[in-house]
Amino acid sequence: MSNANAGEHASLQSYPDAVLTATDQSSGITVTVEPNGTSLAAKDGAGKQLWSLDVVKQVGKPHTGFPVIRYVEVTAPGTVSIVVGKSQSVEIDLKSGKAKLLGEN
Secondary structure (H helix, E strand, C coil): CCHHHCCCCHHHHHCCCCCCEEECCCCCCEEEECCCCCEEEEECCCCCEEEEEEHHHHHCCCCCCCCCEEEEEEEECCEEEEEECCCEEEEEECCCCCEEEEEEC
16 A cells, blocks of 8 residues: 555554555455554455454554554465554454454563
């Protein structure tokens, strides 16, 4: 996602260097942080939406930093890890969209 959209995207307003999209090469699923900064959406290789999840509503606001997603990375086939706020770690299953709070540093 281009930083040219920073004025419209909540994550980029709070964290200008935010990483807001990642693709799992094994499944072709791409996850993208939605403009509100708290939700994540997954699409298959054909562009069909698989799920959308408000991560902050599901796992809670971080204790430090802004309550938006600032980093997205595929860490293993079928799994994406995200950082909310300064250091709240969340793991998401790409097929189901289920989120698991891992903790906060």
